Amino acid sequence: MFSLTVAAVVFxxxxxxxxxxxxxxxxxxxGTRYRASYVFVGVAAAFAVHVSLAIAAGSVLGLLPHRxxxxxxxxxxxxxxxxxxxxxxxxxxxxxxPADQSFWKVSGAGFMLILVAEFGDLTQIMxxxxxxxxxxxxxxxxxxxxxxxxxxGLGIVGGRTLMRYVPLRLITKVAALVMLTLAGFSLYEAxxx
Numbered sequence: 001m002f003s004l005t006v007a008a009v010v011f012x013x014x015x016x017x018x019x020x021x022x023x024x025x026x027x028x029x030x031g032t033r034y035r036a037s038y039v040f041v042g043v044a045a046a047f048a049v050h051v052s053l054a055i056a057a058g059s060v061l062g063l064l065p066h067r068x069x070x071x072x073x074x075x076x077x078x079x080x081x082x083x084x085x086x087x088x089x090x091x092x093x094x095x096x097x098p099a100d101q102s103f104w105k106v107s108g109a110g111f112m113l114i115l116v117a118e119f120g121d122l123t124q125i126m127x128x129x130x131x132x133x134x135x136x137x138x139x140x141x142x143x144x145x146x147x148x149x150x151x152x153g154l155g156i157v158g159g160r161t162l163m164r165y166v167p168l169r170l171i172t173k174v175a176a177l178v179m180l181t182l183a184g185f186s187l188y189e190a191x192x193x
Contacts, residue, residue: 003139010130010143011150013178018123018151026113027155034106036156040149041103042110043156047148049115054124055141058131067190074186076129081179083122114152123148126179133186 030039064072118124127144131137 001136001138002142003134003136006134006136006139007143007146010127010134010140011147013130013182014123014126014144014147015150016174016178017126018148019154021121021123021151026117027110027152030106030110030113031156034101034109038101038103038106039110039156040153042107042112043114043152044149045107046111046114046118047152048145050118050121050124051127051141051145051148054127054144055131055137058128058133058140059137070133070186070190072132074183074190076125077179077183077186081176081183085173085176133182 027039027043030043123144127140130144131140134140
């Protein structure tokens with residue numbers, strides 16, 4: 001059964017964690033070179049694949065005893081928050097330009113870039129953690145994929161403008177704070193529940 005609350009929490013966490021990520025910059029760079037709709041289709045497909053893999057991993061975690069899962073999830077959230085707080089700003093990576101700007105070439109370039117760049121990324125790990133925590137794959141999957149698509153859309157269409165008004169460091173700190181809060185709840189449930 002779909003839970004709007006779970007989907008909203010997942011959306012917020014994943015959205016904040018993905019904003020300062022290199023893929024937002026990659027989407028921005030692709031969006032400035034190619035037709036935005038073509039880029040978005042490829043990027044959106046890659047994110048859907050990543051969320052599916054993360055939900056599957058989280059479902060496996062959900063088979064373990066509740067206290068153990070909460071302890072694992074709590075530690076992983078702490079690690080994710082630490083990664084965000086210690087992360088240095090990445091230089092923009094050069095993106096290879098397809099030979100032509102056909103739909104399949106541009107979408108394929110976006111898909112491959114995100115598929116490779118996001119594999120094992122923080123947001124994929126967080127999505128698996130959230131799937132294990134909430135034991136609601138549909139709600140977690142929808143929240144995560146919508147968050148990733150929103151960040152991709154912002155990056156492709158209006159990333160430069162957003163970064164003028166919202167400092168990347170602030171977004172990173174807010175995402176880390178949310179992850180620390182989720183870690184606290186998970187570890188509390190592991191010990192007390």
